[in-house]
Amino acid sequence: NAGVTQTPKFQVLKTGQSMTLQCAQDMNHNSMYWYRQDPGMGLRLIYYSASEGTTDKGEVPNGYNVSRLNKREFSLRLESAAPSQTSVYFCAGGQTQETQYFGPGTRLLVL
Amino acid sequence: AQRVTQPEKLLSVFKGAPVELKCNYSYSGSPELFWYVQYSRQRLQLLLRHISRESIKGFTADLNKGETSFHLKKPFAQEEDSAMYYCALISYNTDKLIFGTGTRLQVFP
Numbered sequence: 001n002a003g004v005t006q007t008p009k010f011q012v013l014k015t016g017q018s019m020t021l022q023c024a025q026d027m028n029h030n031s032m033y034w035y036r037q038d039p040g041m042g043l044r045l046i047y048y049s050a051s052e053g054t055t056d057k058g059e060v061p062n063g064y065n066v067s068r069l070n071k072r073e074f075s076l077r078l079e080s081a082a083p084s085q086t087s088v089y090f091c092a093g094g095q096t097q098e099t100q101y102f103g104p105g106t107r108l109l110v111l
Numbered sequence: 112a113q114r115v116t117q118p119e120k121l122l123s124v125f126k127g128a129p130v131e132l133k134c135n136y137s138y139s140g141s142p143e144l145f146w147y148v149q150y151s152r153q154r155l156q157l158l159l160r161h162i163s164r165e166s167i168k169g170f171t172a173d174l175n176k177g178e179t180s181f182h183l184k185k186p187f188a189q190e191e192d193s194a195m196y197y198c199a200l201i202s203y204n205t206d207k208l209i210f211g212t213g214t215r216l217q218v219f220p
Contacts, residue, residue, distance in 0.1 A: 004154075033207075040120070042197060042210040043155070058207065090155060098145055098201070100208070102155040 002026055004103040006091050012109045013081040021076040021106050023091030029101070031094050032074035033058075034066060036087040037105070043090065049074055081110045113138050115198050115211035123217040124188050132183040132214050134172075134198030142200045144181040146172055147210070149195040158183075158196070168192070188218045 004025045013019055025032065034046040035058075045058030049068040063085060065077045074093075078085060088107050094100035114137040124130055136142055146158040159167045161174045161181060172183045181198060198211040 040212055042115075042117075042212040043208075044210070045207055048207065092155075098143065098157065098160055098208075100157070104154050 004091055004093050004101050006089075006103040006106050008106060009104070010107045010109075012111065013078075014111050015082060017081050018077070018079050019081065020078075021089055021091075021108075023074045023076070023103055024072050025074075025091075025093035025101070026072065027093055027101060028071070029093035029095055030071070031100075032068065033092040033094075033100065034064075034074065034076045035090045035092065036060065036085075037090060038087050046076065046089075078108075081108075083110045086110045113200065113202050113204075113209055115200055115209055117196075117198055117211035117214045119214045120212070121215045121217065123219065125219050126190055127187050130183075130185045130188045130192070130216065130218075132196050132198075132216060134181045134183065134211060136179050136181060136198075136200055138179070138200060138203070140203060141176075142174075142203075144172075144174060145199045145208075146170070146181075146183050147197040147199060149197070151194070155197070188216075190218045190220055192216060193218045 007022045033048045035043040044060045047066040049055045052071045055066050067075045088105050091103040092100040116135045144161045148158040149155045170185045197213045199208045
């Protein structure tokens, strides 16, 4: 029972490159979330998915797309990475807002 | 507007000293407030929630509606308490968590 897992752990991109951050949960949660964590900004919600097949924008969705293909997996895609997207990305899953279980995070550096 | 404010970026104390991590909020109505903690090289996890009025790892937090605060307190800090602490509330219109900017607690031996 791994909980919430994220891959990769670290990634360096050049401006304009694309990549997909993967998230998977084995806790049978309906809801999944993607956050970014920046110094002095706290955690900000990028996108969330209340159930399989549905996604909605959070506070800072610009520059990102998401995909919830099944209940376990929720991926975050950067189509054309920008330096402003340098951050630590956290995926979370939960049945309720307060019981979110967070993944270990992905550190992304965009040069 | 709904907002969570953590005025201190860094709080440094010595082991055994009392700790108070400040959190103020802006909210219409009765908020649901939480404290999350992130230890070094670990994932973010829920520490406590105000509705349960519990004490976790010696930490407590009381909701003060008059002062719109939800400060996290511990009477005697331990070195293992060193971590990043986030205060959060649930937005009443989006039903999503809104996090503060976080306070890093350093407990020196």
